[in-house]
Amino acid sequence: MKYLPRIIDQEITELMQIMGAVLIEGCKWCGKSTTGAYHAKSLIEFQNPDKKEEYDEIKNTKPSLFLQGEKPRMFDEWQMYPIIWDAIRTDVDHTGLKGQYILTGSAKPSEGKTMHTGTGRISRVLMRPMSLFESQESTGEVSLKDIINGQDITGVSNLSLEDLASVIVRGGWPGAINVKGDIKYRVAKEYVKSLIHEEVKKVDGIERNPEKMQNVLRSLARNIGTQVSNTTIENDVKNNFTEDISRPTLMDYLTTLEKLFVIENVNATNLHFRSKYALRTTPKKYFVDPSIATAILDMAPLDLINDLNTFGFVFESLCMRDLKIYAGRYGGEISFYRDEKDFEVDAILRTSNGKWGAIEIKLGAGYIEEAAQNLLKFKERVDTSKCGEPAFLMVLTGTKYSYKREDGIYVVSIGTLKD
Secondary structure, three states: OOOOOOOHHHHHHHHHOOOOEEEEEOOOOOOHHHHHHHHOOEEEEOOOHHHHHHHHHHHHHOHHHHHOOOOOEEEEOHHHOOHHHHHHHHHHHHHOOOOOEEEEEOOOOOOOOOOOOOOOOEEEEEOOOOOOOOOOOOOOOEEHHHHHOOOOOOEEOOOOHHHHHHHHHHOOOHHHHOOOOHHHHHHHHHHHHHHHHHHHHHOOOOOOOHHHHHHHHHHHHHOOOOOOOHHHHHHHHHHHOOOOOOHHHHHHHHHHHHHOOOEEEEOEOOOOEOOOOOEOOOOEEEEOOHHHHHHHOOOOHHHHHOOHHHHHHHHHHHHHHHHHHHHHOOOOEEEEEEEOOOOEEEEEEEOOOOOEEEEEEEOOHHHHHHHHHHHHHHHHHEOHHHHOOOOEEEEEEOOOEEEEOOOOOEEEEHHHEEO
16 A cells, blocks of 8 residues: 655654654554654564564563664554663664664553653654645645745635535544545544553553543543533533543543543643733643544534534544644644633644744634634734734635635635645
């Protein structure tokens, strides 16, 4: 099967020129192994059951034997044998060679499993499921880099409302991209099933109640992209499902989902404001892919079409996934703004060189003008003497056309955007 290029490919290539090793982290099924193998010349699959006895013996006798092989050498699911981390760090220290090793991992190892941090020897990159540009469904006519630099744009999306519902429910899972028919929607459901019944146990060997974990996931899906509190999740589980959940159990489950790269927090912005209103600082929670929410809620594309409110929330989740992927190429970070008066801006992008821009996310064309006015109001609240003028203001939409308005605000269809 032809390798579909990923946006982090260039980052991996660059890091391999300056670091001894690169760790590709991310959730299961997002394509880490395929991408790692694309950059490697030899590999060890630690999850291979036929090799377990052999790997156990090497681990207990001479871990450096793992390192023997053509370089770059890849170690898939390295967290299953954490000792490889220290072996790689020691080898890189001794040889000083660059681009020797690639590790992939779908879970963060437990504290204390490695002796050293790897700082200066092993660099980390985070991989997510495919963006619409990576899955070749965005035309890529509009570059986020051009927007940050204030360039004119134009683009026409090929994605209808029905297409957007379809790609949301299917998700950015590489294994689903080329599957024809409605069966492609099962991939996300199988991911959730594997997550609940297998992955949450494998991460640290602790048994967790599958029904309670499913209820927590349902609550997160019902509150996707909001500043949902732990108390809200507890009450949601208590009022809508069969079993209560205690605060310590909930915290354990949320931490586990973070270790498995399933949920991500988006923090409140740290820009300086003239506004007298206090900023709400509770992070927003998003799934790493919007299809996780629709799979948990058992929603098909037609269900989204018939429930535009939910469609709007999961569309925002799709946009946040793609924005994180595209912004990550430039060292950018995504945050949000919401104050005590509930004035809100969906996303604030800040690049590594200090440029920033504000983004409103709207599914339909009917909300573009309202979103544009909201962005202008937000700009007035920012203390530009400390933060500088915004590099851009953008309304990110599910509509057909991308263009720059006369007032300078970008209207961008997610179906035309790339990094």
